Amino acid sequence: MSHPNPALWLIPALPLATAAINLFWGRRLGRWAGWLASASVIVSFAVSLAVVSQLVAKPADDRLFLQHLVDWISVGRFVVGVDLRVDGVSATMILVITGIGALIHVYAVGYMDGDPRFGRFFSYMNLFVFFMLMLVLGANYLVLYLGWEGVGLCSYLLIGFWSEVPANAEAAKKAFITTRIGDTLMLIGLALIVFRFGTLDFEVVFGTAGTVLTKDAATAIALLLFAGAVGKSAQVPLHVWLPDAMAGPTPVSALIHAATMVTAGVYLVVRSHVLFELSGVALTVVLVVGVVTAVFAATCAVAQQDIKRVLAYSTISQLGFMFMAAGMRAYGVAMFFLVAHAFYKALLFLGAGSVIHGMHDEQDLRRMGGLRRLMPITFATFLVGALAQAGIPPLAGSFAKDAVLEVAQHSGRETVYVLGSVAAFLSAFYLGRMLFLTFFGDARSDRARAARESPPLLWVPLVLLAVGAATAGWLNVTPEGRLTGFLEHVTGFTPAGQGVAVAALAAVATVISLLALALTWWIYGSGRVDWIGFRERLEPLPRAALNGWYVDRAYDTAVIQPAKAGAWVTAYVVDARIIDGAVNAIGGGVKALADGGRQLQTGFVRSYALAVFLGAVAILVYVGVRS
Numbered sequence: 001m002s003h004p005n006p007a008l009w010l011i012p013a014l015p016l017a018t019a020a021i022n023l024f025w026g027r028r029l030g031r032w033a034g035w036l037a038s039a040s041v042i043v044s045f046a047v048s049l050a051v052v053s054q055l056v057a058k059p060a061d062d063r064l065f066l067q068h069l070v071d072w073i074s075v076g077r078f079v080v081g082v083d084l085r086v087d088g089v090s091a092t093m094i095l096v097i098t099g100i101g102a103l104i105h106v107y108a109v110g111y112m113d114g115d116p117r118f119g120r121f122f123s124y125m126n127l128f129v130f131f132m133l134m135l136v137l138g139a140n141y142l143v144l145y146l147g148w149e150g151v152g153l154c155s156y157l158l159i160g161f162w163s164e165v166p167a168n169a170e171a172a173k174k175a176f177i178t179t180r181i182g183d184t185l186m187l188i189g190l191a192l193i194v195f196r197f198g199t200l201d202f203e204v205v206f207g208t209a210g211t212v213l214t215k216d217a218a219t220a221i222a223l224l225l226f227a228g229a230v231g232k233s234a235q236v237p238l239h240v241w242l243p244d245a246m247a248g249p250t251p252v253s254a255l256i257h258a259a260t261m262v263t264a265g266v267y268l269v270v271r272s273h274v275l276f277e278l279s280g281v282a283l284t285v286v287l288v289v290g291v292v293t294a295v296f297a298a299t300c301a302v303a304q305q306d307i308k309r310v311l312a313y314s315t316i317s318q319l320g321f322m323f324m325a326a327g328m329r330a331y332g333v334a335m336f337f338l339v340a341h342a343f344y345k346a347l348l349f350l351g352a353g354s355v356i357h358g359m360h361d362e363q364d365l366r367r368m369g370g371l372r373r374l375m376p377i378t379f380a381t382f383l384v385g386a387l388a389q390a391g392i393p394p395l396a397g398s399f400a401k402d403a404v405l406e407v408a409q410h411s412g413r414e415t416v417y418v419l420g421s422v423a424a425f426l427s428a429f430y431l432g433r434m435l436f437l438t439f440f441g442d443a444r445s446d447r448a449r450a451a452r453e454s455p456p457l458l459w460v461p462l463v464l465l466a467v468g469a470a471t472a473g474w475l476n477v478t479p480e481g482r483l484t485g486f487l488e489h490v491t492g493f494t495p496a497g498q499g500v501a502v503a504a505l506a507a508v509a510t511v512i513s514l515l516a517l518a519l520t521w522w523i524y525g526s527g528r529v530d531w532i533g534f535r536e537r538l539e540p541l542p543r544a545a546l547n548g549w550y551v552d553r554a555y556d557t558a559v560i561q562p563a564k565a566g567a568w569v570t571a572y573v574v575d576a577r578i579i580d581g582a583v584n585a586i587g588g589g590v591k592a593l594a595d596g597g598r599q600l601q602t603g604f605v606r607s608y609a610l611a612v613f614l615g616a617v618a619i620l621v622y623v624g625v626r627s
Contacts, residue, residue, distance in 0.1 A: 002066040005054070008084040009069055010047050011094060012133040014040040019126035026119015034109035037122035041105050041129055045098035052091045060489050063087060066139055073142070080200055085139035088487040089270055092335055093136035096342045097260055100468075101129050103461040104258075107350050108251035110457025111357065121161060125255065128154035132260045136267055141190050141200040144268075148186070148232070151261045152179050158256070159248040171247040178241040182231020189224025192217070206274040213278055222275045222282035225268060226289075233265030233319050236293045240552050242316055243300075246308040250353030253308060257315045258346035263338050266322045270331045270491060277329070287327025291419050294320030296549070298426035302433070303545035306363050307352045310434050313548075314389070315345060317423060321404050324420060330407040331491035332484030336476045337404060339483065340388075340396035343468035347385035350462055354378040354454040355438060359447045365437040366532075367445035374451045379439045381462040386435050388469040390428035391513040393506070398513075399473030402506045409505055421512055428513040432520030440525050 018040035026033040055063050065086040073080040086094070105125060112121055131154060135147025153176075160172025190200065196212055197205050209218065229235070234242035242262070246253055256262060269276065269286060276282045294317050301313035318341050325334035356363055358375050372379040388395035391402070401424055408417040443449040453459070475483045484491075523529045535542050544550060600611075 001062055002064040003058075003062075004067050005051060005065040005086065006067065007047055007051055008065060008067040008086060008137065011044050011051070011098070012084075012130050012137060014044045014047075015126040015133070016130040019123045019130060022119045022123035022126065026123055029119055031109070031113070031118070033119035033122050034105070034112070037126045038102060038105040038109060040126060041098055041102040044129075044133070045095070045102050048091075048094045048098050051086055052095060055086060055088075055091055056486070063489060078194070078198060080140060080142045082143060083139035083201075084137045084143075085202065086137065088490045089267070089335065090136045092339060092483070092487065093263075093267060094133060096263075096339055097129065097132050097136065100258065100342050100346050100465070101255060101260065103464055104251050104254050104346060104350065107254075107353070107458055107461040108249070110455055111251055111353055112249060113457075117161070121158075121249070124154055124157045124161070125251070128158065128255060128260065132264070135264055139202055141193060141202070141205075144271075145187070145190060148228070148264065148268075149183065151264065152176065152183065152232070155179075155245070155256055155261055158252040159245045161248055161252065165247070168247040171241075171244040175241040175245050178238055179231040182228045182238055185224050186228025186231075189221050189228070192221050192224065196221075202271070209274050209278055213275075215279065218275055218278035219281050222272070222279045223285060225272055225275070226282060226286060229265030229268045229323075230289065231265075232268075233262050233323070234316050235265070235289050235319065235323065236296055237551070239293065239297065239316050240548070240555065243309050243312040243548065246306070246312050250308070250349060250356065253311070254346045254349035254353070257312065258342050258349060262315060262319060263322075263342070266319065266326065266334055266338055269323070269326045270334055273326070273329075273331050273491060276326075283327050283329065285327075286323050287413075287416065290320045290323030290325075290327055291416055292320070293317065294324060294423040295419055295426070296320075298423045298430065300545050300548050301430040302426055303542045304430075305365055305546070307355065307365055307368075307434060307438065308349070308363060310365075310430055311345070311348055311352060314348075314427065314430065317427060318345065318389070320423070321401065321420070324416065325404045325407060328407050328411055328413065328416070329492070330404070332487045333400075333403045333407055335487055335491070336483050337400040339475065340400040340469075340472045343465055343472045344385045344388040344395075344397055347381060347462060347465035347469050348389065350458070350465065351378055351382035351385060354458050354462065355382075355451075357454050357458065358451040360450075362445065362447045365434065368438045368443075368448050369441045370439070370443040370448060371451055372439040375439075375453045377453060377459045378462065381459070381466040382439070383435065384466040385469050386431040390431050390517060391424060391509055392517075393510055394470075394473065396469050396472035398506070398510065399476055402509050403476065405509055406502055406505050421509070424509060425512050425516045428516035429520055432517040433524055436520055436525035441527070 015037075018037050022029065022033045022037060029036065051065065055065060065084075067084045069082040069084065071079060071081045105122070108122070108125065112118055115121060128151060131147045131150025133147070135144055135151065138144040138147060156172045156176040159175050160169050163169040163172070193200060193205060196217060197208065199205065213221070231238040242257065245256065248256075276286065297313045297316035297320065301310050301317065304310040304313060318337075322334045322337045322341070325331070325337060355368070355371065355375065355378060358371070358378065359368065362368070384395065388397040391398040393399075405417055405420050405424070408414075408420055443451075523534060524531050547553070602608075
């Protein structure tokens with residue numbers, strides 16, 4: 001049974017209102033534009049907390065708020081309203097979006113200080129939060145799709161915010177176009193839902209899917225929806241936009257790649273799990289894509305030299321773990337991983353931003369070193385985030401990663417377990433590498449030697465996120481799983497093992513992570529290994545991994561260059577020569593006829609008299625011949 005909740009509209013409305021204010025009056029507000037934007041998200045978080053508290057107080061089978069705002073489309077019997085829905089899944093998402101989003105906004109006030117378009121930046125940030133909230137609060141696929149496209153637009157605006165740099169503008173276009181591929185396929189999937197069900201409402205679609213859809217129809221719809229998730233969550237093969245998206249300001253990277261946009265694909269699969277369950281094949285595709293992405297992106301992260309690109313590939317890999325869990329029907333585990341990842345990845349991105357700020361915009365790991373003494377707060381918080389993602393107990397990442405591997409082992413998917421363990425090892429390795437190259441050893445550049453700790457506006461959010469990264473794992477430590485149990489009425493039962501076997505798997509996973517960290521210390525932190533020479537001896541593998549195994553180059557060769565060639569042929573051969581040539585030839589022929597006719601119009605009476613005489617003679621000859 002659902003219940004109305006009149007406070008729901010405030011959650012997305014507050015960021016939307018301040019987005020409009022900052023868009024029109026942000027320049028006049030100055031620094032206050034940032035504080036206004038931050039306050040709106042903080043208040044939205046407070047309202048979300050109140051709503052979720054009311055939800056939790058209800059019995060497990062009665063935890064659903066539905067609030068109708070306005071009818072949007074009404075054509076015959078097809079009616080779509082702007083309806084908001086809060087259940088266990090959307091409640092989890094709104095707390096993550098507004099809670100972590102608020103800390104990122106506060107951080108951005110200090111990070112973007114002095115930027116000439118300060119107010120516009122926060123307008124885009126608030127608009128992004130609004131669309132993300134609509135995506136997860138929508139009670140039907142049309143409202144979800146409104147938010148889906150909205151975050152895509154805002155990501156374009158934010159990634160290319162410093163568009164005066166050509167590379168930034170190119171990165172924004174690349175992100176926009178790449179995600180459009182998945183979005184277009186997703187839109188086709190929504191059209192199939194309308195065709196089959198006559199509605200886009202979640203309650204109707206999920207409640208009647210078992211009787212309305214055949215297995216083939218469910219597979220088609222689920223795979224089309226998953227294509228949208230692959231694009232938005234940067235999974236193989238549509239992952240190529242995310243590393244280049246690091247061109248945006250660091251708070252944008254944290255907002256897009258930790259708490260919001262890239263998790264939208266995971267949310268879509270979890271929300272639509274009924275359709276995926278009916279297919280079966282689609283879940284296998286989700287699992288395979290997740291496993292491949294987790295391992296592939298981790299190998300790329302190991303070789304990156306830019307601190308933000310390490311985290312970009314890391315995000316792609318971690319999202320792969322979430323899809324692995326969803327592909328094994330462990331939707332609650334996928335959501336738990338999403339929450340834990342939001343804390344430690346936001347912390348790592350903002351920590352990287354603090355490092356970049358302290359080093360006067362230097363991002364190359366090879367030019368860092370020794371920063372733990374000069375930036376102690378940034379170092380301490382970054383260490384917590386790195387160890388959390390590496391899976392060191394009792395930090396959040398260890399519980400999340402172990403839960404995914406436990407499901408793989410418990411369900412008899414040994415290959416998934418092994419490949420997941422490989423991805424976990426590589427994750428700990430590239431995090432250790434980044435940690436030792438950035439904070440340990442001697443400074444390797446003048447900027448590193450002159451680095452200074454960031455101001456409180458930057459490090460206070462880091463401290464709060466570090467607390468979350470350290471403790472978020474305890475959301476799911478009871479045998480039944482607090483968070484997975486909370487989600488169970490929406491997502492169904494989460495498979496899991498018990499007792500000694502689970503403890504043994506957790507111990508093995510921890511040992512794997514510790515071995516990876518020990519290896520990175522020996523190579524990059526002990527001073528006993530020439531790590532530059534070590535890398536050179538492994539060529540060309542590091543160069544290939546640095547370039548993302550040349551997937552971008554393959555796309556350029558197989559898709560972009562042929563498309564450009566086709567466009568050139570269309571423009572300069574088909575259009576200019578054939579189409580324009582035909583039109584010009586017709587026009588030329590008409591002009592030639594007109595010119596010939598014009599010769600008859602001389603303007604001299606003697607010419608016309610001669611023509612009349614010749615015509616009369618011709619008629620007489622003709623008549624004479626006929627007679």
